[in-house]
Amino acid sequence: MNILVYRYGSICEPDIIDTFRNMGFSVDTIDSEIYDKNIDQADVIDLMRRHLDKKQYTFVFTINFFPTISALMQIVGIPYLCWIVDSPILELYSNQLSNSCNRIFLFDKALYDEFHPYNPDGVFHLPLATNTKRWAKVIDNASDMQKSKYKCDVSFVGSLYSEKNPYSNMRGGSDYLKGFLSGIMDAQLRIYGGFFLEDVLTDDIVSEFKSHMPSFYTPPEDFRVNDKAFMAQLYLGSNVTCMEREQYFSAIAKRFDFSLYTGSDVSYLPFLKSKGRVKTLTEMPLVFNGSTINLNPTAKSIRSGLPLRIWDILGCRGFIISNYQAEIPEHFVDGEDLAMYDSLDTLLYLIEYYLSHPKRAHECAMSAYEKVCKFHTYEIRLGQMLKLAFDL
Secondary structure, eight states, X not given: OEEEEEOXXXXXXXXXXXXXXHTTOEEEEEXXXXXXXXXXXXXXXXXXXXXXXXXXXXXXXXXXXXXXHHHHHHHHTOOEEEEEOSSOOXXXXXXXXXXXXXXXXXXXXXXXXXXXXXXXTTEEEOOOOBOHHHHHHHHHHXXXXXXXXXXXXXXXXXXXXXXXXXXXXXXXXXXXXXXXXXXXXHHHHTOOSOOOHHHHOOHHHHHHHHHTSTTOOOOOTTBOOOHHHHIIIXXXXXXXXXXXXXXXHHHHHHHSOEEEEOSSOOTTSTTOOBOOOOOTTTXXXXXXXXXXXXXXXXXXXXXXXXXXXXXXXXXXXXXXXXXXXXXXXXXXXXXXXXXXXXXXXXXXXXXXXXXXXXHXXXXXXXXXXXXXXXXXXXXXXXXXXXXXHHTO
């Protein structure tokens, strides 16, 4: 059976392609968007048609949702499978979401609850996974010198969101608007397990915000317009994520040995110094494995699910302290597999505790790793995907 995978450069694409091949599928890929992020949609259709004219495919697959591909698959009558691994994905507001060819898998149950009604037969909940075999090869084959380079007490790998925070583009606005938004974002920063920003926005607040936000997101014609959702997820959620990471990381760095691997500018933040980026496939797993504690402050737009970062840390036999996410207890036990915080004070206490009890941190990491190997590999997850997609 043949699969066509349209790629844009997601970290998990190579693992998924390899897994499909190991399952016996013949996989062809279209890689143009990896190198040209501004590719015209007409060119996407042309690339797809060239492949479809040459070979018969069982289904087409993408990471995240591409409305143009869905529209084409609806015309040609080929199932379109996609796995949402990021948030927000504003393409989910496209009317193409309802196409009968779609088999859309959402890693976040809150997203599933929102979008399932628009395609009850084609939208599913499916948590993410990791490639334990890939990570094991990197870690086990690394030299002692390579491993020692990334050993540390506490680490974080990723963006602080400061460079991709469109909220910072707001110009002007009334004192009431600024005070209201500041208040609700400060409250959201302190609440875990629920994303309420969209619920408290009024039409007047959204209208005034749009008037002071240059280039407020305007969806294409065939999208459902939901300015409250766009504002809450794309602008306010991103800013709250940035606020949390700046405040919490500064507090951590003040008290502990903290290794920050990021491309974000931290020159304006007290106590923070960046060690730069690490290579995803060859260096990042050594950080995860070599850190006594790995931090996971989930982006606020991920409302209930587990981000890919959690799965990869655990798949590298790393110990993790994460913010509370509603779906974590469905897979892991707090204090047995990982640790969860619901405030800065709790986070600082947990860091101090596990640095004083590194053996306990290691035991938790190995307990979680055993569960990941047994239940959460790509082989297992893609098997679940195909069963749901084709009612096997």
